[in-house]
Amino acid sequence: MGGRVNEDLIKERRKCTFDIKELTHIIDCGEENTIKRKQIDNYILNIKELWDDVPEEYLSHKERYENAIKKAFIVLKVLRQLHTGNIQITDHRTPTNVYSIQDGIFRNVNPLLIHIGLFWSTIAAQASTEQQAEWLQPDSSMIGTYVQTELGHGSFIRGIETTATYDSTTDEFILHTPRLSAYKWWPGGLGNTANACLVMAQLYINGTCHGLHIFLAQIRDFDTHKPLPGIKVGEIGPKMGFNTADNGFLGFDNHRIPRTNMLMKNVQVLRDGTYVKPKHDKLTYGSMLLTRVTLISDLAYQLSKAATIAVRYSAVRRQSPIKSNEPERQILDFVSQQHKLFITIASSHVYRVVGLWMWNSHKRVTADIHEGNMGQLPELHALACCLKAISSRDASALVEQCRLACGGHGYMMASNLPQIYAYTTAAVTYEGEYTVLLLQTARYLVKFWRLAAEHKPLPQNFAYFEDYIKKNFEQWRNSPEGIIEGFKAIVAGKTKAAYDTLQCNLRNGREFEEAWNMASVQLTNASEYSTISRNDIEALQSRYEELLALIRPNAVGLVDAFDIRDEVLCSTLGAYDGRVYERMMEEASKSPLNEDVVNESFHKYIRPVTMKNKL
Numbered sequence: 001m002g003g004r005v006n007e008d009l010i011k012e013r014r015k016c017t018f019d020i021k022e023l024t025h026i027i028d029c030g031e032e033n034t035i036k037r038k039q040i041d042n043y044i045l046n047i048k049e050l051w052d053d054v055p056e057e058y059l060s061h062k063e064r065y066e067n068a069i070k071k072a073f074i075v076l077k078v079l080r081q082l083h084t085g086n087i088q089i090t091d092h093r094t095p096t097n098v099y100s101i102q103d104g105i106f107r108n109v110n111p112l113l114i115h116i117g118l119f120w121s122t123i124a125a126q127a128s129t130e131q132q133a134e135w136l137q138p139d140s141s142m143i144g145t146y147v148q149t150e151l152g153h154g155s156f157i158r159g160i161e162t163t164a165t166y167d168s169t170t171d172e173f174i175l176h177t178p179r180l181s182a183y184k185w186w187p188g189g190l191g192n193t194a195n196a197c198l199v200m201a202q203l204y205i206n207g208t209c210h211g212l213h214i215f216l217a218q219i220r221d222f223d224t225h226k227p228l229p230g231i232k233v234g235e236i237g238p239k240m241g242f243n244t245a246d247n248g249f250l251g252f253d254n255h256r257i258p259r260t261n262m263l264m265k266n267v268q269v270l271r272d273g274t275y276v277k278p279k280h281d282k283l284t285y286g287s288m289l290l291t292r293v294t295l296i297s298d299l300a301y302q303l304s305k306a307a308t309i310a311v312r313y314s315a316v317r318r319q320s321p322i323k324s325n326e327p328e329r330q331i332l333d334f335v336s337q338q339h340k341l342f343i344t345i346a347s348s349h350v351y352r353v354v355g356l357w358m359w360n361s362h363k364r365v366t367a368d369i370h371e372g373n374m375g376q377l378p379e380l381h382a383l384a385c386c387l388k389a390i391s392s393r394d395a396s397a398l399v400e401q402c403r404l405a406c407g408g409h410g411y412m413m414a415s416n417l418p419q420i421y422a423y424t425t426a427a428v429t430y431e432g433e434y435t436v437l438l439l440q441t442a443r444y445l446v447k448f449w450r451l452a453a454e455h456k457p458l459p460q461n462f463a464y465f466e467d468y469i470k471k472n473f474e475q476w477r478n479s480p481e482g483i484i485e486g487f488k489a490i491v492a493g494k495t496k497a498a499y500d501t502l503q504c505n506l507r508n509g510r511e512f513e514e515a516w517n518m519a520s521v522q523l524t525n526a527s528e529y530s531t532i533s534r535n536d537i538e539a540l541q542s543r544y545e546e547l548l549a550l551i552r553p554n555a556v557g558l559v560d561a562f563d564i565r566d567e568v569l570c571s572t573l574g575a576y577d578g579r580v581y582e583r584m585m586e587e588a589s590k591s592p593l594n595e596d597v598v599n600e601s602f603h604k605y606i607r608p609v610t611m612k613n614k615l
């Protein structure tokens with residue numbers, strides 16, 4: 001859409017006091033990544049078949065999938081070319097959003113998300129060298145997915161019922177779904193797209209269960225795409241979001257796969273049925289750990305999209321004068337609006353930085369694991385659980401806050417805020433449900449509290465538990481260091497309270513698991529435990545209001561620095577030029593209900609009633 005940029009946005013951009021490009025480069029982790037991202041964007045923007053004229057909301061469930069899968073394979077081809085061809089990408093999984101353009105292409109989810117994001121990465125991390133050489137061929141016919149959750153078992157994966165029984169006479173595993181609750185349910189791309197999958201199943205050898213292991217199974221014929229004999233597979237139906245992801249169900253009726261299809265890097269089953277244990281029990285859960293880490297950066301990016309839309313709109317939208325004799329003000333001038341939006345910008349930066357830090361920690365810990373050192377794995381797991389849970393919960397709450405901050409227009413699908421919310425809130429549940437993951441972190445903290453309470457040596461990271469017990473915490477100081485100290489006190493106090501409740505439940509004769517369950521609200525809830533006083537809170541509040549006023553002139557600059565193209569934002573409210581009302585009218589004109597001046601339903605249903613009364 002051509003035309004002038006909105007006057008208010010022009011003024012906002014003139015007010016900005018910092019170098020927007022410099023911040024963009026920081027966000028992209030270096031100017032070279034910004035250049036790379038823009039190269040990819042421009043390349044992909046020129047592929048016409050990837051860009052729709054008709055908003056996907058007007059398509060049926062089936063049409064949406066068909067449109068998305070068409071695009072997914074064009075994108076897959078481009079990604080392969082990028083890796084081998086003229087634009088070199090060195091580390092495509094760094095969380096710098098070099099592929100953020102995909103959000104614009106799909107406005108929803110790439111049906112190959114799990115194929116690219118989980119299937120290949122799990123093989124790369126958990127298959128033996130020989131298996132990788134065979135399966136990770138660039139011209140492989142496999143389109144895969146990650147099949148773990150069952151109709152009856154999501155969070156508690158030890159309860160998974162699908163079995164893989166070793167048959168030494170044929171050197172095969174027999175995959176079986178014993179009952180309805182054991183049907184696999186949810187995996188992305190399983191419904192229609194995948195012809196292969198990684199299945200999490202209970203391994204049985206000679207009647208002994210060895211727990212959960214991962215197996216590669218072909219489920220559809222590579223040529224005809226028909227389900228193989230013994231496979232029942234399909235799509236699970238419409239969801240709140242993720243509607244282009246063809247999430248599916250899957251049942252096995254004694255389906256045989258070769259023994260060598262178990263992922264055997266960390267654990268092996270030999271030809272004679274000998275089971276060779278892994279070095280750590282939970283290495284099989286490695287893909288979940290990696291995805292949790294990756295998600296933090298993705299959620300930061302979703303926040304930056306929502307903030308860009310809501311801040312630009314708030315600079316353009318004028319509503320109510322502040323003083324009665326003045327013209328209507330930009331809604332961005334209302335301090336309550338600033339409070340809603342600036343926290344979103346800040347949170348995006350926080351989760352971007354912490355996501356990158358976690359990404360690097362994951363790389364470091366994985367390298368240690370390759371050397372046989374598992375020492376850092378529990379801490380990484382505890383951090384990943386907590387940060388995945390908190391970032392997804394914060395991101396969905398803040399995206400919703402941005403939607404509300406755009407008033408009624410934020411409720412329009414054309415604002416793209418409802419879609420960003422539907423996408424973001426799914427992450428609270430998948431890849432480890434919020435409460436369940438918080439309880440994993442609580443389990444880790446309580447272990448160290450127990451050491452502190454028993455005056456046993458603590459690792460350096462937990463020295464503050466001892467400080468709390470010895471009341472060594474300094475008086476509250478209004479400074480970044482003071483805030484960190486305050487947080488440490490809160491963690492220590494909260495852990496102590498939960499631990500005390502747990503002990504009390506145990507003293508009252510409860511079994512540990514039951515005592516844990518009774519303490520679980522305390523284990524997941526925070527309280528105030530620091531030495532902060534009422535005066536400190538008042539000082540913090542006024543500092544916060546000062547900061548809102550300081551950020552105000554830079555608000556548009558800050559979101560411009562996220563450098564998200566209009567084609568990715570897909571929003572009538574958030575485009576760079578701020579021509580909100582023109583875009584809204586243009587989008588409305590695409591509604592099929594505007595195709596005919598008089599809709600045929602008038603003649604069929606309305607007129608017979610309204611005119612009958614007149615006759």
Ligand SMILES: CCCCCCC/C=C/C(=O)SCCNC(=O)CCNC(=O)[C@H](O)C(C)(C)COP(=O)(O)OP(=O)(O)OC[C@H]1O[C@@H](n2cnc3c(N)ncnc32)[C@H](O)[C@@H]1OP(=O)(O)O
Pocket residue numbers: 113114117118146148149154155156157158188282285286288289291294377378381430431432433436440443444
């Ligand atoms: C690329 C982007 C893609 C985005 C789209 C993603 C689409 C979505 C995909 C999915 O959702 S896939 C399915 C994901 N499912 C889950 O995340 C299930 C969540 N549940 C669990 O992870 C586990 O059941 C549990 C809650 C961690 C409990 O596991 P389990 O019952 O086996 O454990 P316990 O016997 O209680 O032992 C806990 C023990 O194990 C340690 N631990 C647990 N997980 C890990 C891990 N991943 N890595 C390392 N260690 C782990 C934990 O610390 C405990 O240790 P101890 O305290 O006993 O020392």
Ligand SMILES: Cc1cc2nc3c(=O)[nH]c(=O)nc-3n(C[C@H](O)[C@H](O)[C@H](O)COP(=O)(O)OP(=O)(O)OC[C@H]3O[C@@H](n4cnc5c(N)ncnc54)[C@H](O)[C@@H]3O)c2cc1C
Pocket residue numbers: 114146147148149152153154155156185186187188242247426429430431432433434435436439520
């Ligand atoms: C969009 C989407 C995509 C997905 N993609 C995939 C995929 O590709 N592959 C795949 O295998 N799976 C996938 N999943 C499934 C996902 O991993 C599960 O939904 C998730 O792990 C939660 O399990 P559940 O749905 O069974 O919830 P439940 O475990 O039944 O949880 C329901 C409630 O019970 C509570 N609860 C459960 N256990 C405890 C406990 N121990 N203590 C306290 N409270 C508890 C939870 O907090 C929650 O409030 C996807 C899910 C979604 C929504």
